[in-house]
Amino acid sequence: MRAPPPALRNKGRYLLAALALAGGLWACRRPDAAPPRVSVQAAAPVRPETAVATAAPDPNAPGCLGNAPAALPAPPPPLPLSGRLGLWVAEVDPVTLRPLRAVASNPDEVFPLASTYKQAVLWAVLRQFDAGTLPPTERFAVTRENQSLGNYPYDGTTVKDLTIRMIRNSDNTATDILHRRVGLKAVQAVADDLGLCRTRLILPTKAWWAAQAGLSATFNGKQGWGAATGEEREHLAAAIDADAQKYRSDYLQRKLDGYFEGEPDPVNDLRVHNLSTPYEFATLLAHEYLRPGLSPHALKWQHEVAALGFGRSALREETLHNVAAFYGKGGNGWRILTYTGYFQTKGGRHIVYAFMQHGADQTYTMPNTRRAFAWINAGIDAVLGEQRALPELKAAQP
Incomplete structure (x- = not known):
């Protein structure tokens, strides 16, 4: 495989860049008519080299949410997109949180989440704030052990400011500090409590990169990591994270560069990354933003911070005029790109999406953002139908 340019290697491949893209540039054609309602089918072939090679929990096991419900096939991507693709766009009932109308492509396939998983860390932080175990003014120091790739916060940064950096700047060190502070198990519980059996949220960023770079003896010696659940997964995740904290971030970056300059296997992404399916992660967001079980104070914190995530400006102009509230996040990595979010329209409709x-x-996927949102917007149009600007309406509080 051809090595990426030095400029890309030096910046770190997994960092979510700051975006300033105008959503009005990304309008895409609205389908003339909706196809008949059918069960979801894969819209694109899965290349053998990107297929899941490790065992995964059975989504239909007791306590699991199961596969996505029947939905309309998603419109074809308006602009070319390569690799394995997944999309779930749904209008959800704000009371039951069930999809009222949805379009989908490969909604039950497992994908690496990259930085979009940080929305789950925010929810876990707010839960512990409400429990009285995590004050928003608690301060943290950046150390050799907790520094991850990319930029990082100043010493003495508060919990509240770390959440802002995590969502607005996609700061990996801020994320890892918060993830470890609330506990690896607490972030995984965000998915487990909802029965999202194919969703793994337990590893901080530095831990999955150390595993991918070959620096975790625990990971190297455990072939069954992908199928581990419950206490076994918690024990292994803690050990992998302990391995990762032994290394300086600059050394980790060099080792990761060496891995990607060789012959990286896409299957390894599925072994080391936090994972989910488009349907499961969109379900998580519906609960996080519509039924989070938080106090009014925590809800205010959530709304302030989650609104800083990327995606609002990438919506089509007609959609954007009708948005009363928006919360989103994206992530990118080596041949990986994710965008997920929730918004409420001025007319009181609730939309979740996961690309x-x-x-x-x-290799560097951020330039695919315009293409990704062209597809997301086509899915939103298919779900919402013809749109026109509405008067300003205050967003309802979940």
Whole structure:
């Protein structure tokens, strides 16, 4: 595999860049008519080299949410996108949180989440704030052990400011500090409590990169990691994270560069990354933003911070005029791109979306953002139908 340019290697491949893209540039054609309602089918072939090679929990086991309900096939991507692709766009009932109308492509396939998983860390932080175990003014120091790749916060940064950096700047060190502070198990519980059996949220960023770079003896010696659940997964995750904290971030970056300059296997992404399916992660967001079980104070914190995530400006102009509230996040990695979010329209409709790309032809995937949102917007149009600007309406509080 051709090595990426030095500029890309030096910046770190897994960092979510700051985006300033105008959503009005990304309008896409609205389908003339909706196809008949059918069960979801894969819209694109899965390349063998990107297929899941490790065992995964059975989504239909007791206590699991199960596969996505029947939905309309998603419109074809208006602009070319390579690799494995997944999309789930749904209008959800704000009371039951069940999909009222949805379009989908490969909604039950597992994809690496990259930085979009940080929305789950925010929810876990707010839960512990409400429990009285995590004051928003608690301060943290950046150390050799907890520094991850990319930029990082100043010493003495508060919990509240770390959540802002995590969502607005996609700061990996801020994320890892918060993830470890609330506990690896607490972040995984965000998914487990909802029965999202194919969703793994337990590893901090530095831990999955250390595993991918070959620096975790625990990971190297445990072939069954992908199928581990419950206490076994918690024990292994803690050990993998302990391995990762032994290394300076600059050394980890060099080792990761060496891995990607060789012959990286896309299957390894599925072994080391936090994971989910488009349907499961969109379900998580519906609960996080519509039924989070938080106090009024925590809800205010959530709304302030989650609104800083990327995605609002990438919506089509007609949609954007009708948005009363928006919360979103994106993530990118080596041939990986994800965008997920929730918004409420001024007319009181609630939309969740999850776009996932894995094994893209492009090593650096951020330039695919316009293409990704062209597809997301086509899905939103298919769900919402013809739109027109409405008067300003205050967003209802979940």
